[in-house]
Amino acid sequence: MGQSNGKQVFAPWENPEEKPIIRFGGVTKRFGDFTAIDDLTLDIYAREFFALLGPSGCGKTTLMRMLAGFESPSAGTIELDGKDIAAVPPNKRAVNMMFQSYALFPHLSVYENIAFGLKRSSMPKADVDGRVGEMLRLTRLEAFARRKPHQISGGQRQRVALARSLAKAPKLLLLDEPMGALDKKLRQDTQFELMDIQEKTGTTFVIVTHDQEEAMTVASRVAVMDHGRIVQVATPDRIYEMPNSVYVADFIGDVNIIKGNAKRLDEAKTEVHWAEGQAPFLGTTNSEVQSGAACFFAIRPEKVAITMDRPKSAANAVSGKVLDIAYLGNISTYHVKLATGEIFKAQMANDRRIARRSFTWDDKVWLSWTDTAGVILAR
Amino acid sequence: MTGRFSWFNITALTLGFAFLYLPMLILIVYSFNESRLVTVWAGFSTKWYVSLMGNDAFLDAAWVTLKVAVMSSTLATVLGTMAAYVMVRSGRFLGRTLFSGMIYAPLVMPEVITGLSLLLFFIAIGLDRGVVTIVLAHTTFAMCYVSVVVSARLVSFDRQLEEAALDLGCTPFDAFKSVTLPIIAPAVIAGWLLAFTLSLDDLVIASFTSGPSSTTLPIKIFSAVRLGVSPEINALSTIMIAIVTLGVIVASLISKRAIVRQQEDEQKALQK
Numbered sequence: 001m002g003q004s005n006g007k008q009v010f011a012p013w014e015n016p017e018e019k020p021i022i023r024f025g026g027v028t029k030r031f032g033d034f035t036a037i038d039d040l041t042l043d044i045y046a047r048e049f050f051a052l053l054g055p056s057g058c059g060k061t062t063l064m065r066m067l068a069g070f071e072s073p074s075a076g077t078i079e080l081d082g083k084d085i086a087a088v089p090p091n092k093r094a095v096n097m098m099f100q101s102y103a104l105f106p107h108l109s110v111y112e113n114i115a116f117g118l119k120r121s122s123m124p125k126a127d128v129d130g131r132v133g134e135m136l137r138l139t140r141l142e143a144f145a146r147r148k149p150h151q152i153s154g155g156q157r158q159r160v161a162l163a164r165s166l167a168k169a170p171k172l173l174l175l176d177e178p179m180g181a182l183d184k185k186l187r188q189d190t191q192f193e194l195m196d197i198q199e200k201t202g203t204t205f206v207i208v209t210h211d212q213e214e215a216m217t218v219a220s221r222v223a224v225m226d227h228g229r230i231v232q233v234a235t236p237d238r239i240y241e242m243p244n245s246v247y248v249a250d251f252i253g254d255v256n257i258i259k260g261n262a263k264r265l266d267e268a269k270t271e272v273h274w275a276e277g278q279a280p281f282l283g284t285t286n287s288e289v290q291s292g293a294a295c296f297f298a299i300r301p302e303k304v305a306i307t308m309d310r311p312k313s314a315a316n317a318v319s320g321k322v323l324d325i326a327y328l329g330n331i332s333t334y335h336v337k338l339a340t341g342e343i344f345k346a347q348m349a350n351d352r353r354i355a356r357r358s359f360t361w362d363d364k365v366w367l368s369w370t371d372t373a374g375v376i377l378a379r
Numbered sequence: 380m381t382g383r384f385s386w387f388n389i390t391a392l393t394l395g396f397a398f399l400y401l402p403m404l405i406l407i408v409y410s411f412n413e414s415r416l417v418t419v420w421a422g423f424s425t426k427w428y429v430s431l432m433g434n435d436a437f438l439d440a441a442w443v444t445l446k447v448a449v450m451s452s453t454l455a456t457v458l459g460t461m462a463a464y465v466m467v468r469s470g471r472f473l474g475r476t477l478f479s480g481m482i483y484a485p486l487v488m489p490e491v492i493t494g495l496s497l498l499l500f501f502i503a504i505g506l507d508r509g510v511v512t513i514v515l516a517h518t519t520f521a522m523c524y525v526s527v528v529v530s531a532r533l534v535s536f537d538r539q540l541e542e543a544a545l546d547l548g549c550t551p552f553d554a555f556k557s558v559t560l561p562i563i564a565p566a567v568i569a570g571w572l573l574a575f576t577l578s579l580d581d582l583v584i585a586s587f588t589s590g591p592s593s594t595t596l597p598i599k600i601f602s603a604v605r606l607g608v609s610p611e612i613n614a615l616s617t618i619m620i621a622i623v624t625l626g627v628i629v630a631s632l633i634s635k636r637a638i639v640r641q642q643e644d645e646q647k648a649l650q651k
């Protein structure tokens with residue numbers, strides 16, 4: 001594990017000695033003609049909070065169902081703790097799942113729901129009571145033990161589902177869109193609660209979500225998926241700051257993408273010639289970009305400064321006209337039309353009151369950013 | 380705009396109910412008739428009920444009918460539920476439509492043909508006709524009804540509940556027993572009741588498959604009526620109507636109370 005500021009940073013994926021708890025080796029899953037998972041290889045480490053992120057139909061749920069044992073791979077191997085689990089049925093796996101619909105048993109009370117898995121293990125009756133009590137306290141459900149699932153709120157149901165799937169202390173907990181049914185405010189609270197519980201129990205969590213904000217909030221690493229393949233696996237900050245493709249950059253957050261031609265200056269710096277007669281954009285890049293090849297210049301709107309006059313020392317600057325202003329409360333997004341016709345998004349924090357905002361529609365403005373703010377992508 | 384009790388509504392209601400219940404009402408009234416002649420009223424009496432109690436042939440037939448109904452409906456419920464489960468759960472496979480069609484075909488098959496084919500089958504395998512053959516025959520056709528009722532419930536059953544049970548360590552059978560069955564229980568019970576009533580009033584198939592020692596009540600009544608309607612039969616029919624009415628009332632009370640209790644619970648949950 002790496003050291004940073006004298007504090008241990010959790011990054012087992014950077015340690016070649018570390019053995020993964022889950023290893024997908026060339027896994028393919030086909031349903032008839034449809035390939036849901038396409039030759040996928042992935043390692044997940046113990047105590048990780050791992051997010052599978054992608055649009056619906058990208059195969060993330062199939063991947064999770066294969067871990068739970070409800071689907072088996074058409075090709076390739078899945079290892080849990082170094083052992084191939086292909087032949088192990090779901091009821092024999094040290095893996096538990098929290099279902100998207102929660103799948104609480106409607107005929108059983110909250111207590112009985114949580115005790116359901118424990119009663120089917122070799123645990124003595126007295127210990128079952130203790131363990132259920134512990135789970136009820138962990139999820140703050142003590143007062144609802146005797147209620148039936150239809151007698152509690154959505155947020156409480158979600159916590160029952162979590163308690164039930166954690167009760168057997170699985171090596172791996174799978175969460176299928178766990179917050180999909182909650183409203184935004186509750187979802188944000190629950191995300192932090194979930195991280196807290198993950199830390200307390202030390203369980204490895206794998207979460208499936210299509211909500212990029214949620215993945216970024218909770219996960220130690222995020223895998224962005226598309227059409228049964230993993231496009232990029234990295235920590236949330238690297239996914240955001242150093243996307244490896246336009247797909248990832250576009251899926252995570254807001255981004256301006258400009259197509260152009262690359263000209264490598266040195267190891268890290270590259271120019272992008274994007275329009276006739278316009279100064280090239282300067283940005284950082286990865287090794288994939290070839291000099292002279294077509295490329296994409298990606299820059300996040302919050303990294304673009306918007307000013308009346310051309311800033312003197314900016315590495316990149318371009319002028320345009322304000323087309324639209326989206327006021328979001330804490331920030332405003334300006335849509336600026338460049339002379340070449342491209343529309344650029346720039347964000348500004350609203351640290352002043354609304355009356356003193358400096359730009360309005362049709363104002364001529366300058367957009368500028370530093371030489372390291374933009375990323376140049378090959379695809 | 381006509382009100383809720385306009386003359387049209389009242390007439391329609393009266394005609395409708397008269398059409399449905401007048402024949403039964405006449406039957407009930409004449410079961411308390413003093414006279415031996417069914418169509419001539421000669422004063423109130425319960426003597427036909429008393430004489431019915433002494434009529435062993437009717438009582439035996441009633442007992443056979445009850446035995447057959449309980450056994451066949453139970454068997455049909457088990458088999459019908461299994462069939463429904465397999466058809467709903469197995470998804471698509473080659474010949475699925477054929478299979479499901481074959482499960483439901485006996486619903487539309489003329490009873491005479493079902494009865495005749497069963498008769499030929501029992502003779503072919505050398506099974507003596509009696510209670511066992513009627514039970515088997517009733518199971519065969521009642522099973523389809525159970526299967527229809529149960530599969531309607533299973534289609535809307537959240538599959539994830541079973542997966543959750545498997546995930547928590549249940550074997551597939553354990554998952555069915557402790558999760559699926561308790562949840563679909565109302566449909567299974569409804570299927571059983573349906574099978575029970577179907578068996579109770581079946582005449583055609585029973586007359587093909589019954590033996591000399593195993594006459595069911597419908598056969599008995601039918602053959603008795605051909606010799607002339609005796610007031611005893613009126614009495615017997617009245618008792619059957621009473622039993623069925625009682626059963627329906629009890630069943631609806633039970634389900635109503637369950638709904639009320641659930642609503643109360645939900646109300647409580649909201650207040651907290």
